[in-house]
Amino acid sequence: MQNTAVESDDTHLELCGQARQGMHTFLDMMKSIIRDGIQAGEFREDLDVDALASFAFSLLEGGILLSKLDGDNKHMLMNKKIFSSYLQQCCLKTS
Numbered sequence: 001m002q003n004t005a006v007e008s009d010d011t012h013l014e015l016c017g018q019a020r021q022g023m024h025t026f027l028d029m030m031k032s033i034i035r036d037g038i039q040a041g042e043f044r045e046d047l048d049v050d051a052l053a054s055f056a057f058s059l060l061e062g063g064i065l066l067s068k069l070d071g072d073n074k075h076m077l078m079n080k081k082i083f084s085s086y087l088q089q090c091c092l093k094t095s
Contacts, residue, residue: 023057026057027053027054027057030052030053030056030057031049031050031053034047034049034052034053035049041093042092042093043091043092043093044091044092044093045093047091052091055086056083059079059082059083060079062075062079063075063076063078063079063080064076
């Protein structure tokens, strides 16, 4: 998605719009999953759903970009590890 957005932002407005729609669809899906986690009592009730979805999506897209550029999946693995730690420390509901 990042590739499409960067390549189309100034030159192909229709393609850019499709990339934007894809981003919103993905973010909405992530927000729904986070809200489900809040309702199930897994995540804190005061969690900023929009911010968490944006953060997770940014880590995913950034990890893909860096891993492709570097030719090494280590960036995705590091992002996965730090995101898991962030979720445990900041987002999960404690008893």
